[in-house]
Amino acid sequence: MSNNNASSSSVAVAQKAVKQLRIEAKMRRINVSQAATDLKNFCLQNAHKDPLLVGVPSSDNPFRPPKSCGLL
Amino acid sequence: MKKEAEALKTQIEAARKAACDTDMASAASGVAPAPRVQLKTRRTLKGHLAKIYAMHWSTDNKLMVSASQDGKLLIWDSHSGNKVNAVPLKSSWVMTCAYAPSGNLVASGGLDNMCTVYNLKTPVIKTVKELDAHTGYLSCARFLSDTEILTSSGDTTCALWDLETGKQKTVFLNHVGDCMCLALSPDMNSFVSGACDSLAKLWDIRDGQCKQTFQGHTSDINAISFYPSGNAIITGSDDCTCKMYDLRADQEVIGYQDAALNSGVTSLALSVSGRLVFAGYDDFNCNIWDSLKGEKVGVLSGHDNRVSCTGVPVDGMCVCTGSWDSFLKIWN
Numbered sequence: 179m180s181n182n183n184a185s186s187s188s189v190a191v192a193q194k195a196v197k198q199l200r201i202e203a204k205m206r207r208i209n210v211s212q213a214a215t216d217l218k219n220f221c222l223q224n225a226h227k228d229p230l231l232v233g234v235p236s237s238d239n240p241f242r243p244p245k246s247c248g249l250l
Numbered sequence: 251m252k253k254e255a256e257a258l259k260t261q262i263e264a265a266r267k268a269a270c271d272t273d274m275a276s277a278a279s280g281v282a283p284a285p286r287v288q289l290k291t292r293r294t295l296k297g298h299l300a301k302i303y304a305m306h307w308s309t310d311n312k313l314m315v316s317a318s319q320d321g322k323l324l325i326w327d328s329h330s331g332n333k334v335n336a337v338p339l340k341s342s343w344v345m346t347c348a349y350a351p352s353g354n355l356v357a358s359g360g361l362d363n364m365c366t367v368y369n370l371k372t373p374v375i376k377t378v379k380e381l382d383a384h385t386g387y388l389s390c391a392r393f394l395s396d397t398e399i400l401t402s403s404g405d406t407t408c409a410l411w412d413l414e415t416g417k418q419k420t421v422f423l424n425h426v427g428d429c430m431c432l433a434l435s436p437d438m439n440s441f442v443s444g445a446c447d448s449l450a451k452l453w454d455i456r457d458g459q460c461k462q463t464f465q466g467h468t469s470d471i472n473a474i475s476f477y478p479s480g481n482a483i484i485t486g487s488d489d490c491t492c493k494m495y496d497l498r499a500d501q502e503v504i505g506y507q508d509a510a511l512n513s514g515v516t517s518l519a520l521s522v523s524g525r526l527v528f529a530g531y532d533d534f535n536c537n538i539w540d541s542l543k544g545e546k547v548g549v550l551s552g553h554d555n556r557v558s559c560t561g562v563p564v565d566g567m568c569v570c571t572g573s574w575d576s577f578l579k580i581w582n
Binding site: 196199202213214224 | 541
């Protein structure tokens with residue numbers, strides 16, 4: 179009895195694995211060259227808006243109070 | 251059936267190989283290198299009394315929540331460095347925390363196997379729900395809204411919960427190892443999970459299906475993030491590497507590794523253009539990688555113990571690192 183249960187559950191696991199592989203196999207893939215170009219273009223087009231890449235002037239930096247000159 | 255499984259795997263590998271006409275580094279060879287990134291610590295947030303395990307920015311770019319095994323969630327105003335709120339946890343074995351996009355709610359979870367949701371806007375912070383159905387630890391939680399939250403668990407499943415009923419709407423089953431991390435896609439229709447089976451999986455939130463599986467890592471995937479365009483994901487692993495997988499090409503397009511690095515990756519976050527990857531490691535550092543060229547362009551050193559969490563706010567103005575040394579640091 180327990181042997182039957184063990185083998186039927188492993189069959190169920192195998193069926194599930196095959197079902198999943200069928201879904202994944204159907205996928206239509208694009209070439210890496212196309213994918214990489216799109217990723218690269220996104221980066222480059224958004225670079226100017228990336229504060230960690232281009233730097234944050236202290237006047238706009240909420241984490242850095244602007245330097246003020248003390249009067250002598 | 252085993253034969254069919256093998257045949258399908260071979261078919262998938264062949265299809266990936268056929269699409270693999272180059273790699274990211276080659277495609278980006280004409281791109282100017284990223285500048286050497288030297289960020290300074292702008293704030294050191296002191297207040298936790300034990301290891302910090304997680305942090306998450308609020309969408310307002312100012313507040314953030316952190317979780318420590320001192321049994322507290324702390325809400326910080328990152329601009330002033332002050333603590334705004336403290337939420338005592340029923341269980342101190344916390345592994346994750348999350349801020350709802352609205353700013354109204356935060357969530358925590360860990361070895362108690364539960365995800366607890368708190369309302370920050372009531373006069374006294376109240377527990378609004380205890381989400382109890384996972385049979386393993388809660389490794390990560392992310393709010394979709396004030397009414398839905400996604401969780402990943404050591405029980406190998408991820409789940410979508412209805413916060414009004416407190417019940418699981420959808421359970422995502424396919425990993426064969428503890429799920430360690432999850433990340434929501436920018437369009438909120440899908441999410442990716444990383445697990446101890448060394449696989450990353452892409453899921454459709456609404457139909458519960460695993461759509462794609464990404465292999466290549468040789469150990470637990472501890473951290474995962476979407477590239478801001480939504481077309482790629484980046485993973486960080488105990489195998490000491492990070493990888494970028496493109497979703498439409500269905501494969502790894504570049505890896506971030508260095509022979510000198512032999513510590514696991516614990517956490518990662520991307521700058522808003524996707525160009526910089528901030529990866530936290532067990533060796534107390536956070537390394538900064540050029541996502542297109544695969545080169546290390548900087549390092550954030552300053553913690554005295556493992557960097558356990560990193561996060562970049564929506565406006566990309568800084569990066570926060572949290573550590574087992576009990577401090578959070580804000581850098582830009």
